[in-house]
Amino acid sequence: MTTEIQHIVFDIGKVLIHYDPNLAFARIIPDEEERARFFAEICTHDWNVEQDRGRTWEEAEALLIADHPQRAEQIRAFRKNWHEMVPHHYEESVAIMEKLIAEGRDVTLLTNFASDTFREAQQRFPFLKATRGVTVSGDIGLIKPDVAIYETHARDFGLDPASTIFIDDSQANVDGAKAAGWKAVHFTGADKLRADLSSYGIEV
Known part of the structure; x- marks a missing residue:
């Protein structure tokens, strides 16, 4: 029997907002x-x-x-x-996140982001303030895919790792989450994300 997912954690760059230097x-x-x-x-x-x-x-x-x-x-x-x-957000991904929040699910963010540019992003993309909270790598001096950042996020937000699913566009970061005992899926688009969440019993 698989553990029921209680916590959903989103990456930000290339999952919710576009980034290309x-x-x-x-x-x-x-x-x-x-x-x-x-x-x-x-x-x-x-x-x-x-x-x-x-x-x-x-x-x-x-x-x-x-x-x-x-x-x-x-x-x-x-x-x-x-x-x-960072010119725009991904409407479908953000819609999935907002639907999960509206349904009362526990949603947080875990991102590799410089502290100042993250605050700028929050002003431009208000949905980045809609979750229960966020761990920003630049704030704490830890970075994905180091296991320590996942452990810190789980501790700070009271997550049970086995009941947590993480969504990231980087396979290395997905692997880091799994090494920390989380479930994790590799983001390549909204359709695949819906299918991945469905496989864990989460319909959006």
Whole structure:
């Protein structure tokens, strides 16, 4: 017999809201190959993740500008133009989340997000304030897929791991949740999410 799901935890980026740095940088660095090099060698994914872990943008920018002074303006453009990287939400995913909340289910958020940009996102996307609460990686200095962040979220919100299902677009983060004893599904779209939830007895 499978354990009944009591808690539903959503990731945010690429599950509820769209995120793509190219949306801003297509204007800042129009040449596609040069832009790809910039993201591969300067404002890399690993560099950006440290802001999700709690490093300030000022520190992050200074670190790169010291090594790439000629790129200072483009480096600072990452934070300055962040709002362009998150242009819209996914209506169907948000509708699923809101329906779950309306039905009285326990819904929380667990996200890799810099503290300041998350607050900006909450102002722009009010549904990010609709859940019982949120764990933001940048606030606590822990990051998915480290097991510690799932354990912290479960402790802070009183979740039973075996009765918790997590939804994330990253397979690594899904695997991290499973390592923490949660159920977890890989998000690729609203239709699959409905089917995945249905397989756990949750109809939306």
